[in-house]
Amino acid sequence: MRRQFGKTIVTLAERDEKLVLLIGDVEQEMKEFIKRFPTRFYNLGLCEQAMISMAAGMALEGLRPVVYSITPFLLERPFEQIKIDIDEQNLPVMLVGYADYPIHGPTHRALDAHGLVALFKNIVGYFPNGSVATKRAMLRAYDSGGPAFISLKKDKSQ
Amino acid sequence: MNTELNERSKQVRRDTIKLSKANGGYHYGGSFSTVEILICLYDLIMTPEDKFILSKGHACWPYYVLLRERGMKPKLEGHPTLDERNGVHFTTGSEGHGLPAAIGMAMARKIMGKSGRIYVLVGDGECQEGTTWESLLTAPHRHLDNLVVIVDFNEIQGAGFVRNILPVYGLAQVASVLGWSVVEINGHDNKQILGTLKYKSTSPRLIVAYTVKGKGVSFMEGKPEWHAKWLDGEEEKQAFEELK
Numbered sequence: 001m002r003r004q005f006g007k008t009i010v011t012l013a014e015r016d017e018k019l020v021l022l023i024g025d026v027e028q029e030m031k032e033f034i035k036r037f038p039t040r041f042y043n044l045g046l047c048e049q050a051m052i053s054m055a056a057g058m059a060l061e062g063l064r065p066v067v068y069s070i071t072p073f074l075l076e077r078p079f080e081q082i083k084i085d086i087d088e089q090n091l092p093v094m095l096v097g098y099a100d101y102p103i104h105g106p107t108h109r110a111l112d113a114h115g116l117v118a119l120f121k122n123i124v125g126y127f128p129n130g131s132v133a134t135k136r137a138m139l140r141a142y143d144s145g146g147p148a149f150i151s152l153k154k155d156k157s158q
Numbered sequence: 159m160n161t162e163l164n165e166r167s168k169q170v171r172r173d174t175i176k177l178s179k180a181n182g183g184y185h186y187g188g189s190f191s192t193v194e195i196l197i198c199l200y201d202l203i204m205t206p207e208d209k210f211i212l213s214k215g216h217a218c219w220p221y222y223v224l225l226r227e228r229g230m231k232p233k234l235e236g237h238p239t240l241d242e243r244n245g246v247h248f249t250t251g252s253e254g255h256g257l258p259a260a261i262g263m264a265m266a267r268k269i270m271g272k273s274g275r276i277y278v279l280v281g282d283g284e285c286q287e288g289t290t291w292e293s294l295l296t297a298p299h300r301h302l303d304n305l306v307v308i309v310d311f312n313e314i315q316g317a318g319f320v321r322n323i324l325p326v327y328g329l330a331q332v333a334s335v336l337g338w339s340v341v342e343i344n345g346h347d348n349k350q351i352l353g354t355l356k357y358k359s360t361s362p363r364l365i366v367a368y369t370v371k372g373k374g375v376s377f378m379e380g381k382p383e384w385h386a387k388w389l390d391g392e393e394e395k396q397a398f399e400e401l402k
Binding site: 020039040042044045047049050051052053054055056057058059060061062063080081084085088089 | 240242247248249252254255256257258259260261262263264265266267269270272288289292293295296
């Protein structure tokens with residue numbers, strides 16, 4: 001699913017020059033994107049909370065930010081920034097969280113992402129269960145023009 | 159800072175009291191410390207391609223007064239809600255959101271080749287938030303010469319004096335070391351405010367504006383309780399008398 005993310009994010013960036021990819025120093029399956037669109041890729045460092053507000057600011061200027069991290073750092077650490085800046089303001093920011101670290105300890109495990117995303121008014125959660133569904137979810141989420149959260153799991157062959 | 163207030167400054171403060179009281183507001187201290195900064199920005203500095211974000215959202219009443227003078231109709235609640243057509247460019251009230259949002263806007267303008275400046279007003283208490291420090295690192299690294307941050311340094315936060323709760327006196331020095339263009343001014347002196355706002359910096363600008371919480375009304379000035387306090391009838395009368 002991460003590999004599919006890497007492919008589909010390139011497809012979306014080809015289609016829309018407003019797409020920018022923001023990461024909080026979690027770089028997974030992005031080599032192709034970085035090679036093709038170096039000026040639309042921003043590793044903002046370990047600033048997970050500010051990163052969400054920055055994405056909201058970018059969206060208000062007309063960009064379409066995609067924010068990638070692992071789910072606990074993406075959804076839980078900046079929860080209030082997501083609540084106010086993305087959800088309450090209903091901005092087209094796509095949050096993509098990787099959520100498959102069963103053996104890396106409690107810091108890298110998310111709570112219940114389904115339950116957390118269900119609390120929001122505007123953010124639509126997508127929990128695809130394979131590569132085809134991941135692509136479909138990303139395209140649908142992006143084309144909706146609203147805020148979205150997409151949960152990724154480990155690819156089967158990894 | 160015994161700066162004499164001119165008629166415009168007094169009028170905005172009077173209108174702030176009227177609008178705030180009529181809508182259940184009571185954050186006078188941190189509203190009155192911002193008045194000269196807001197007047198300079200809105201009356202004399204900002205162009206249509208600029209944006210202003212009131213990160214210290216509790217100081218919303220003079221901000222609403224200035225927007226309403228321009229025919230806009232922001233939602234009249236105790237903290238601003240995003241409404242771009244009515245001049246509110248970000249929802250604020252929870253501290254520490256406006257500055258990183260402004261950085262996102264300034265970055266977006268660099269990416270898209272758009273001109274105009276992003277102005278953001280933050281409180282000194284607000285600078286305790288972690289996102290302030292994340293932002294201080296980010297703006298110089300991204301060469302955001304289109305970003306102007308004004309710190310309303312009134313030395314009082316919700317429950318007392320900033321210096322007793324968690325001092326932020328090192329802010330100007332730290333920002334300077336990190337690559338910001340830093341200036342310290344009297345935040346009630348229009349000449350100083352205008353002079354520094356007109357300056358075009360080649361790096362992100364941080365203006366530390368030393369102000370008086372509750373400026374313009376003697377019984378509010380420098381008093382922590384006026385961070386959030388209902389203005390009763392007698393007090394209101396005295397405030398209007400002093401702001402005549």
